[in-house]
Amino acid sequence: MRLDLSGKTALVTGSTQGIGRAIAAGLAAAGARVGVNGRSRESVDRALAELGQGDFVAAPADVSTAEGAAAALEATGPVDILVNNLGIFGAQPALEITDDDWRRYFEVNVLTAVRLTREVLPGMRERGWGRVLYIASDSAVVIPAEMIHYGMSKTALLAVSRGFAKEAAGSGVTVNSVIAGPTHTGGVEDFVYSLVDRDLPWDEAQREFMRRHRPQSLIQRLIEPEEIANLVVYLSSPLASATTGGAVRVDGGYVDAILP
Ligand SMILES: NC(=O)c1ccc[n+]([C@@H]2O[C@H](COP(=O)([O-])OP(=O)(O)OC[C@H]3O[C@@H](n4cnc5c(N)ncnc54)[C@H](OP(=O)(O)O)[C@@H]3O)[C@@H](O)[C@H]2O)c1
Structure with a gap:
């Protein structure tokens, strides 16, 4: 199976380390031009040095704000593949999660992805091709008692993904979420x-x-980050043209379910 993304431009949010950086590396290895994003120029430059060869573009910005999202898109150029990877997580006793914490998790993990999708989907539809991906988590379906707010945000991404897949119906744009397991x-x-x-x-x-x-x-x-990236690169490719509206698992079998 040959995954060929030459001529495609991707933006991977939160890609200076971890899963995002592995996804950026995988997309570039398949031939895509990739916007690498983190909050500071320093962290993006460090990631670019670590990533080495490949067609990478620095897209430093705090994408959890509207201005930051616009700046990352401007730096990357018209996006064919949007990977909403940015996500914050941390353990917190359920009854100590404050209103501000709940809002922050919604803003960073959900609204950021919604805002970016709203920006890129019209262009993808016009061009008749596009890929939008949300990096969800096993925590979307197996809500961890030690981080309900995180679980809530990842469950929300499954709904957002399914909904935008309907919005993109028949356009050549596919929209999916990836249920990543402990990585x-x-x-x-x-x-x-x-x-x-x-x-x-x-x-x-x-x-x-x-x-x-x-x-x-x-x-x-x-799971190693590259194992998540392998699925994301496949879903980003023309070969995955009939997979849309799905929640695809790369969770090490963690979620005890036959479907999805
Ligand atoms: N790790 C896991 O076990 C696991 C499991 C399932 C799902 N996931 C999901 O996978 C995704 C990536 O997780 P990870 O563990 O690889 O994350 P991570 O190692 O914590 O990396 C977070 C990345 O996001 C960037 N970032 C943070 N806030 C940002 C902002 N406001 N704007 C732009 N960039 C920002 C950081 O870069 P800077 O510091 O340079 O800003 C960094 O590159 C998340 O959505 C997470 O929920 C992770």
């Missing part, structure tokens, strides 16, 4: 250490975290 990223290392003994070496900390907090995982390990 080995820098952000997750911090998260794991917020729930297990900080003195444990990483391998033991990871095993302890999976055993205590993610026992349903069928692969019994964290």
